[in-house]
Amino acid sequence: MSLSVFNTQVLNLYSNDGQRLDEGAYMLPCLISGPLFAVGATAYAVTLIGAWALIGFVILLLMLPVQVYRHI
Numbered sequence: 001m002s003l004s005v006f007n008t009q010v011l012n013l014y015s016n017d018g019q020r021l022d023e024g025a026y027m028l029p030c031l032i033s034g035p036l037f038a039v040g041a042t043a044y045a046v047t048l049i050g051a052w053a054l055i056g057f058v059i060l061l062l063m064l065p066v067q068v069y070r071h072i
Helices: 003-049 051-071
Strands: none
Touching: 003 051
């Protein structure tokens, strides 16, 4: 293996890792704020609608595994 091929592979590895770090930094606020928003929105909907909003949110949570399974 020549040195130029090795350098190209190392550069490609750094580029891919840098892209993943960039995507991770972009998605981190969504990972933190998403559950907080869901709890706040559910609490607000429960105050407006009542227990039906909580039932709907539970059904939504129960359907998430079905959506993941169908996506695969």
